[in-house]
Amino acid sequence: MIIAHRGLGDPEDSMSSFRRAVKRGFGIEFDVWKTADEELITLHDPEITLDGNKYSVKELTFKELKALAPYGKYVTRVEDIFREFPNAVFNVDIKDSEAVEDLKELLLQYEIEKAVISTTKIKILRALRGHEENLKLAFSIISRSSVAVVPFLKRHLGIFALHVPIDGIFYVGIANFRLLVKWIKSMGIKIGFWSYEADELKYLPLVADLGDYFISNNPLEVRNLLAHCYQAYFQL
Numbered sequence: 001m002i003i004a005h006r007g008l009g010d011p012e013d014s015m016s017s018f019r020r021a022v023k024r025g026f027g028i029e030f031d032v033w034k035t036a037d038e039e040l041i042t043l044h045d046p047e048i049t050l051d052g053n054k055y056s057v058k059e060l061t062f063k064e065l066k067a068l069a070p071y072g073k074y075v076t077r078v079e080d081i082f083r084e085f086p087n088a089v090f091n092v093d094i095k096d097s098e099a100v101e102d103l104k105e106l107l108l109q110y111e112i113e114k115a116v117i118s119t120t121k122i123k124i125l126r127a128l129r130g131h132e133e134n135l136k137l138a139f140s141i142i143s144r145s146s147v148a149v150v151p152f153l154k155r156h157l158g159i160f161a162l163h164v165p166i167d168g169i170f171y172v173g174i175a176n177f178r179l180l181v182k183w184i185k186s187m188g189i190k191i192g193f194w195s196y197e198a199d200e201l202k203y204l205p206l207v208a209d210l211g212d213y214f215i216s217n218n219p220l221e222v223r224n225l226l227a228h229c230y231q232a233y234f235q236l
Contacts, residue, residue: 003027014074027089136160161190
């Protein structure tokens with residue numbers, strides 16, 4: 001499965017980009033923040049910068065954010081995404097710990113079943129788990145030290161997946177990277193590959209056989225690439 005990071009095409013994180021992704025058969029990834037009037041919205045960063053001025057998501061209402069031209073009009077509510085695409089595959093990345101309970105309610109309200117809820121923060125994983133045993137939780141690796149806590153997260157929080165940046169190849173080498181990923185998979189944890197700065201089209205072929213899904217900035221190109229990779233594997 002390929003998940004389109006922040007949708008497919010510009011403007012990112014907009015309903016139009018999500019529609020394009022779903023129409024092409026991709027899942028969709030988005031980040032979640034909570035506004036001053038308690039709306040959950042999709043935005044990568046905690047603020048919008050316009051003409052040198054910074055506007056905090058948490059200090060503005062949804063209506064005020066929408067009024068920030070030109071980008072503000074594309075800010076999207078999570079509820080609207082779930083309402084329009086109830087059967088889509090989602091990777092929901094929670095950046096705001098205050099959004100946890102409201103997100104749980106929306107997932108139940110719209111009966112969203114194909115969703116992986118990810119975060120880089122263990123405290124958010126704990127809050128998400130709570131009494132919700134059925135949520136598919138994922139921990140996103142952003143540093144080498146994060147790898148050491150994976151057994152703990154599996155044992156105590158029952159994480160479903162680990163989101164692993166292919167950039168790790170640069171730090172430990174391809175052989176060690178593959179060994180680490182196989183070790184993680186041996187615990188029954190799914191692997192979602194993503195890229196921070198690494199060239200997806202260059203490095204994904206080195207690990208494509210180990211990925212359960214791919215969170216991609218270039219979903220169309222990656223789909224074609226993976227099709228060629230899998231064809232080559234089957235011919236071996």
